[in-house]
Amino acid sequence: MRLQAAVLAAVCATPAVAIFTDEVNHIDFHHALLGAPSPDSTFFLKPSSASNASLLYTLSDRSILGAVNPRDGSLVWRHNISQSASPVGGAGLLRGLDGNNAVVGAAGDYISSWGAQDGKLIWDQQFDGGHVSDIELLEMEEATKSSDSRDTIALISGKSFGSVRRFDGDSGAVKWEYIDESGDVPFQVSSSPTEVFYISLQSGMLKSSKIKVTALDPVTGQQTRQLVLNSESDITGPESVLFVGANTASPLIVWADKSHKSLKINVIGTKQISSVVIDNTSDEEIRQITVHAPHKLNSLPHFLVHFKTGSGAWAEVYHVDLKSAAVTKAYQLPYLKGQSVVATSNIDANVYFTRVSDSEATVVSSASHGILGRWNVDASSPDLSQAAVAEVVAKGKSVAARTVVLRESGDWQLIRNDQIEWTRPEGLIEAVAAVWAEAEEKEDLAHELEVEGHDSIHGAYIHRVKRHLRDLQHLPEWVKDLPERIISSILADEVTNLDSFGVAKPVVVATRTGRVYALDTGRQGSVLWSVQASEKAWDVKDISARPGQVTIYLGDGGYVLVNSSTGASSYQPPVEATKLHSIANFMVPDGASLLRLGAVGIQENGSPATPFEDITGFLVTTSNNGRVLGWIESDNKTPVWEFVPPSGQKVLQATARPAHDPVASIGKVLGNRSVLYKYLSPNLVLVTAVNEKDHVAGFYLLDGVSGKVLHSVTQAGVDLAQPITSAMSENWFAYSFFGDAVGESSAKGYQLVISELYESSIPNDRGPLDAAGNYSSLHSSSTDSLPLPHVVSQSFMIAEPIAHMTVTQTRQGITTRQLVCTLPSSNSIVGIPRPVLDPRRPVDRDPTSSEAEEGLFRYMPFLDFDGKWYLTHARDVAGINDVLSRPTMLESTSLILAYGGDVFGTRATPSQAFDVLGKSFSKLQLVLTVVALTGGVIFLAPITRKKQVNLLWKAT
């Protein structure tokens, strides 16, 4: 016992081992996500005029502005520019110019300029009562300006006005403002070398509108002229205008008639509208028309129109005559079946179009139809390509192209010539549920072993011999692999390949948009497969895995079965559609794993959708009116008990112990070798209830069978806008909230409270039940009913809010646990070791020797998160909603997966990796030592023998 205490003390002295630098990207992975990039706001840009290297900038549908390194797809920097105060209306806007040191992004009522290279804020502005409709960077050179920062023109639309403002590139100060109070719908801004155009839609008769172009003086902002285009018959709203060309030598407005028969093109600043007949050679109807024009000021006035039908696409290239403003068709890119996207890029004044279809990528110049570069690349994917951005580099006569294809799901892919360089799985940002997939093969062996276990000894023996004989067929392969395995085990980076110990399990992630991804946690979380399991967004309530299969439970009562190795999915519609609140998954611990008995949907009022008669037990649910209900298997109409929190409180959250929560020791050994027995019950429920008026939060510990309140705490002055979370494991629970100072003894700040439950306050005492092996929550006699626990609590002040808490799980529960907390304000995840959070730490005094032997140290009210505790170390893991933990075959190791925004996975070793050989262990050295020693013995043995014989002879 002392030895154990000594080991415990050693563990406490180093409560958590930090992550070593060489373990980064080896034991952990991180998908730093941006969200689905919006095609208009994604571009290649050279952030510095000194260097030729370019970065890829994007603004996603989540209003995350980021720069991506095109070489490997890694994130250079990112910022979330959506202000939490105002909801974003529509997609954000991002503009940048080559040679400009800044990119300007806008989302909602917020516009900000960021250093293109380092992502530092240059200036930002926020408007009241309006949102940014369009922004442009003024490319025109001014004699007075020497710096490479460009001014920004922004169009702000309010309820009854439109306003064009020019912001200084360095300070963000407003240089001039033009206010349009005519009641037109502000649409876009555009600029030519000499003028700034403000384009608005003038609503006319019968929902149709005219395009009004107002030319402004770029220096003063004064209106110079105004013209209205005759477009009434074709334009019904902002969405019917296909394109408003920005910053080209000849800015354009392009729209099509309603039947997609002809294309109307106007060079901004002129009244002339050119009409081009669309020559549709395919039999299908045109689904989508996109216009691609260069954005650079000095580029040739050429543009491409891309027509997409249901099964194919073609494109036409047009030239604009600058003097006459006439539009002529130059050539056509042929009709191709399948997916096709086009991107525009510039080299000086030359314009290049890159077209990526399912099987090839081609580059053409805008001037002639000759193909400059053609590469066979398999870009086909069930995930439809939506748009592309490209960068073309000319090397003499040949060209090289880097094209980024944006997919429907939000994923994007960089294709360099004929190679797919990288894929960013941006669709993962919508992850709502995740589970580790169970491998199928293992179940076979388990099944065989089960057969052997149930057979007679003789039969089992024969079965086993047969099985081993069958296994012999794998022997040649095994022998063949042996040298490679030995060499790789000596030379490999990781000393032991731990994949067979369950540390490299694939994880299946379901996203809100109906996609399912499988990530390989053993290989930096690379995407194994991804499927669109549902065409539209779905309401995922729960996800669970069984060998070879993952079940995704939906809110309508149906579920989707996904094959965990191939991704093949099938939807099982509900028997009768009911709106579900949650899913009850009946899991019972079966040795070191969990046995799944079944699942029942829980309706909004907390009642099970069907009786769960094949399962013996009680069911605890929460209802949407803020109550906790207990149900018995045969009755789904009336609950057996109901917990209504007192004094107007509403249930915010309920937590129970994880289904797999093994307890290694049922008591806590004290310094004097007596035992405090843990209060262990798998039926405990921790309910968090809040009263929004009084700012009171109550924490209630219930017995899930009888609904009896075992312990309750009420905290006053709780800020309910701040996150309140709780977690429970073994014989303890923890919760965190922001508490205001309401009394003299209370403290203001974020608090983390830990409570431990014991059977009795007296050591060596097992309470009223004493040595009884069983107890019942339903009995009333004192000998076998559930007694109340003895609760010890301590609270700590922490520096930042905790958004989510979970507890690490290991196979046998011998390893000390970590409380894994998500810290949203520092975008990190911290694993607080349990020995630190021990409520029995002595307060206001140093520990006695026996307490010190137990590993207790003096209580400090402020809990400072040690840098070594951070599971995310230097990573910036943002937007995490949920953290999962899962045991592996190694007792020391627990798998962690965090998702919700970014996806982050790691291995936690709360008591250090005591059952894994470290990297400092050299197998080669060991083998060499053994070989050297054996050689020495072989060499020295005859010499010694001879010497001994000689000695005998010499002595006589």
Added chain:
Amino acid sequence: MERRKRREKKRKKRGSRAEWSGQLRRKETSPVCKNPPVIFPRFPFPHAVTPIESLEIVGLDHELHSVDSVIMSTLPPPPPPQWVVALNSPMPRPSKAATSIPDPPGFTSSNTKGGKQRQQQDKRPATKKPEETDALKLKKAWEIAIAPSKQLPMQAIMMYMSGNSLQIFSIMMVLMLFKGPIQGLINTNAAFAKYESPSTRARLVGVKAVYVLMQLLLLALGVWKVNGMGLLPTTRSDWLAWESERQPLERAFFAFK
């Protein structure tokens, strides 16, 4: 401590071996006299002999003389080695005090032929001899029986000083402490075998009992020490692993997500 004990034992052993070899030598000497030239070089060097042995040699004087003469007659006379000279020249007569030294206990001189020893033995009354040796044996046996108790205070101090921490030295000391008494207990009969005779057997039982008691005392000291180190499973925590978690008769499932 233990080492010292061992050393003492060794010394004892060595002493007995010397005694024994003395007897052997004595046995050897007689054939030597019969075939002198062959076995001569093996003769023990006189420098090393103990007083007792010198006594025997003195008694053999005349025989050696004849040996010498045989050598003389067969070989040209070489210069006699020094030890021969020393042997031939008669030893100074032992003083009266020396002659009165009694034989050491356990020395049975029945097969010696030294005239002086026989004289001495003759001097002793023949009837008194077995009782005296028995008394001596008993005395000796008692000494052995009490011997472990003499270690007791020192061992206790050492154990107290070594502290209760689990370190390699304290563990080794405790192991030694256990090894001594247990070995002693196993070898109880062997320890008293020398003093065992039909006449002393009955009286040795008590002595052995005391010896066993003393060893048990030492063992008790060891147990006390081990307890102090916390290695005895005497507390609740030591049996915690055998206690099982209380199982509820009902089971609840949760649907909280």
